[in-house]
Amino acid sequence: MTARISIDHRIMGGVPCIAGTRIPVATVVGLLGQGCSIDDVLADYSTLTAEDVLAALQFAANAVDERELPLRLSA
Numbered sequence: 001m002t003a004r005i006s007i008d009h010r011i012m013g014g015v016p017c018i019a020g021t022r023i024p025v026a027t028v029v030g031l032l033g034q035g036c037s038i039d040d041v042l043a044d045y046s047t048l049t050a051e052d053v054l055a056a057l058q059f060a061a062n063a064v065d066e067r068e069l070p071l072r073l074s075a
Helices: 025-033 038-044 051-063
Strands: none
Touching: 025 038, 025 051, 038 051
């Protein structure tokens, strides 16, 4: 885990957030997934940096990489 992402049960119930904020990683990644640019996210969340946004993406990628995903077998 990067120093830019924090998980603390006292902040947002332990949801992974950008360190020093109450902005969940899922919010940042969700905005990007909806088509917002990094600049759009930074405009909406002025406390974030581009490095924070990239750290959120890296955290999400690592989280998915660590899970076993079901494969759909074709008939």
